[in-house]
Amino acid sequence: TLEQLNALIDDINQDRLLDVLEEGLSARVIEELPSSVGLYQFTHALIQETLVNELSLARRVRLHAHIAQTLESLYGSEAESHATQLAYHFAQAEPMLGNEKLLKYSLAAGQSALGNFAFEQAATLFERAWASNMESELNPQTASLIYGLGQAQYESDRPAEGNANLLAAARHYIDVGDLENATEVIETPTTFSHVHQSAEIISLASDVLPLVSHHPNLQCRLLHVRAWDLIFVQNDYEGGMLALAQALELAKG
Numbered sequence: 001t002l003e004q005l006n007a008l009i010d011d012i013n014q015d016r017l018l019d020v021l022e023e024g025l026s027a028r029v030i031e032e033l034p035s036s037v038g039l040y041q042f043t044h045a046l047i048q049e050t051l052v053n054e055l056s057l058a059r060r061v062r063l064h065a066h067i068a069q070t071l072e073s074l075y076g077s078e079a080e081s082h083a084t085q086l087a088y089h090f091a092q093a094e095p096m097l098g099n100e101k102l103l104k105y106s107l108a109a110g111q112s113a114l115g116n117f118a119f120e121q122a123a124t125l126f127e128r129a130w131a132s133n134m135e136s137e138l139n140p141q142t143a144s145l146i147y148g149l150g151q152a153q154y155e156s157d158r159p160a161e162g163n164a165n166l167l168a169a170a171r172h173y174i175d176v177g178d179l180e181n182a183t184e185v186i187e188t189p190t191t192f193s194h195v196h197q198s199a200e201i202i203s204l205a206s207d208v209l210p211l212v213s214h215h216p217n218l219q220c221r222l223l224h225v226r227a228w229d230l231i232f233v234q235n236d237y238e239g240g241m242l243a244l245a246q247a248l249e250l251a252k253g
Contacts, residue, residue, distance in 0.1 A: 002038035008070050065093035068101065083108035084125070091128055099132040103141055110148045114155075123152035138172040147185055154192050163189075167201050174208060182208055183218050190228045202229045216250050223247035 002021075006014055021040065024030040029047055033039040042048040052060065068089035072079050079086060087105035094102055106129030113122035126149035133142050147169040153162030166185055173182035186205050189198030205225040212218040223243045231240030 001036075002040075004071065004074065005040075007074050008067060061093055061096050064089045065096045068093050068097065072101070080105070080108045083112060087125060087129070091132075094132055099129070102132060103129050103145065107141065107145055107148065110145075110152070114148060114151060117155075119152050119155035123149065123156050123158075126152055138168070140178075143169050143172045143181070147181075147188075150185075151188060154188075159192070159198070163198055163201065166198070170201055170204055174204065174211075179208060179212055179215070179218060183212070183221050186225055187221060190225055199229070199233045202226075202233070205229060216253065220247045220250040223250070 002017075005021075006017060009017060012020070021030070024040075025032060028043050030040050031043050033041060055063070068086060071082070071089065072086055075082050075086075083105040087102060087109045090097060090102040090105055106125045110122045110125040110129070113119070113125060126145055130142075130145055130149055133145065136142060138146070146165040150162040150165035150169060153159070153165065166188055170182055170185040173179070173185060182204075186201060186208065189201050192198070202225050205222040206229070209219065209222050209226065212222065224247050227240040227243035227247065229240075230236040230243060
């Protein structure tokens with residue numbers, strides 16, 4: 001937008017910026033979108049690609065860093081609603097700015113994509129962020145990242161990869177005593193059709209149940225998962241129905 005360009009280009013005034021944009025419009029390098037005044041795009045992706053390729057890598061990284069930081073400041077408290085855009089620029093600027101903001105906005109954008117059923121987009125966002133963090137030990141942010149990645153991979157028909165990431169997230173949460181999030185991850189495979197490939201995850205319900213004796217809500221949820229394990233993995237229908245009956249009693253109480 002004109003507002004964004006004006007914030008990004010600080011060596012010319014707005015009148016001169018409008019002159020430059022008029023030149024671009026006349027040359028048909030860019031076009032103004034009819035849907036909104038002051039909204040521009042390249043007339044063809046090849047033009048954008050050609051101009052970008054003329055920049056050195058160092059220059060590109062510096063420009064992305066400038067764009068990322070300027071737009072984040074411009075958006076202010078609404079920055080997370082532009083998380084996809086910001087995640088892209090912070091990813092391109094990672095060699096200069098590090099990965100803290102890349103992780104922050106990739107998480108927000110990925111979770112939004114999951115909520116909108118854009119599973120391939122979510123997987124791409126989570127994978128890009130995870131690639132810059134995979135050498136580090138898991139922490140609350142990176143555990144959320146691989147949990148989201150696991151969900152996106154399941155929904156994108158990549159259950160083996162999804163299973164590995166969900167399992168890693170669940171084990172991390174159990175190790176640090178975050179039983180609420182551990183339960184949420186353990187429940188996840190019961191919403192998909194790949195239950196047998198997730199047997200190791202849902203079997204964790206039995207390990208966590210003794211740890212949540214004072215948390216009826218978590219007990220109820222884990223008993224439900226335990227029932228899935230017994231019925232669909234171990235073919236123990238009676239045992240599964242007993243676990244469901246126990247969950248139902250807790251739910252009533």
